[in-house]
Amino acid sequence: MIIDSASVLLLLFFALGSYIQATTGFAFGLIVVSGVSALGLAPIEVTAFAVSVLSLVNAGVGLQGGQWREVNLRAFFGFIIPCLPMIMIGVWLLHYLGDNAMSLLQLMLGVSMVVSSVVMMLQAHKTRSPSTTSAFAVSGVMGGLMGGMFATFGPPITFLMYRQPDSQAKIRATLLSIFFCTGLIRVGFISATQSLNITTLLLCALGFPVVALSAYLAKRYPLPISNQVMRRVAFSLLLLSGVSLTWQGGG
Template identity: 40%
Template sequence: MSVAELIGFLLLAGAAAYAQTLTGFAFGLITMGGVGLTGLLSLPDAAMIVSVLTMVNATQMLLKGWRDVAWREFIFVMAASIPMLFVGYWLLGWLAGARADLLRLILGLVIIVSSLQLARKPEPLARRSGDGSFLFFGAIAGLMGGMFSTAGPPLVYHLYRQPMPLVKIRETLVTVFALNAVFRIGLVVFSGDLPSGSNLTGLLAIPAVMGATYAARRWPPPVSPATMRRIVFALLFLSGVSLGAPAVIHLLEASS
């Protein structure tokens, strides 16, 4: 990456970390959507760097919040998430070559659907969902995490419906994201698909992520959580449309 591209990536990662610290989600979606729009990195390389940055953000948040994790729900989610993460990673490699437009279209659709889902305020359930539901949503999270390092939206929606304190939901989500990131990084290293040296400069975003995480906890914005959700929704929806529309046009041109 050039100096200008690196600065742009640092700002993007910092904004994503700030949003995730306040809401418990959106780091991977914002970062991957921004990368897909700007072309700063290839999507596989970006997903690897996002995994590292997600782990940094999560570790910083969990230094004080690990006691609030809902461990039973966490275990069921991870039991299904880890195997599907491998499937998602394989799909990413299969699509990343000659099917780059299809990959961008899938990412755009994931971001659009996720933004629409997250725009709704989940209605809390009167009783906790069954263990099988955590396996199901954990599997979807693992598939999305393996492909784009964005394991959040379906799992976020499911957990926010549970009759649990918000702090417990947030810390459980962050722990899931952290462990998914660890497994994904290990998979990349094991398969030898590490980004090139120039793209690894994206890891310089680690201080930006740490600074944004601290700033969000120390100086939250003077807006309500609902307003913050709407802002994140608008950004995600527009980035998903902007990312998916050109891919559709290219695919139609190629088939004609």
């Protein structure tokens, strides 16, 4: 892969998404998939697979040092179990729409980005009691479908986790663990059922060191701003990317 302007932009999206996710526990897939797709830097199918692979790197670095011990196991399993079958359905939809209705795929991704960013911007403060098992199950179904299609499992579970009466460390560890597990499942399923081309493999190789370094820097040298400000920055970027994709898909 020749390092040109498109490749540099890809690296910037990888770095930005990895840094924000390592700081807040989410947003890597949303930022990379929406940004790369909006600018037409790579096909959605290729980008989504690369995001799944690189999410493993980001989450692995973020969970180093015993951070995984902070995981909210009730939330983790409540999301993962109903998520599994929906991942496979989402992957099938991505393959079908990618071959037959790319504009519809862009429109669906764009609308999901807009709705996700607006809802997350307006979400209420933490609740005083944990959410119900059914709430996590619904989140798992929605997240599995979005994740299977776009490698963006985050919005449903992130919205729910940030409403829990948990510490920031527990929320972050739970989200990173979920993204590691879902990324592993998605990569395994696609690798077993589809052939991977050289462009996909090169994109993963290109992003590997960037994602690992950005996640490490986020842990070692976090920006002197609050998590609330960081989340608002991420939501704003997602909103702009979603609007652009919606416009492209509906045009």
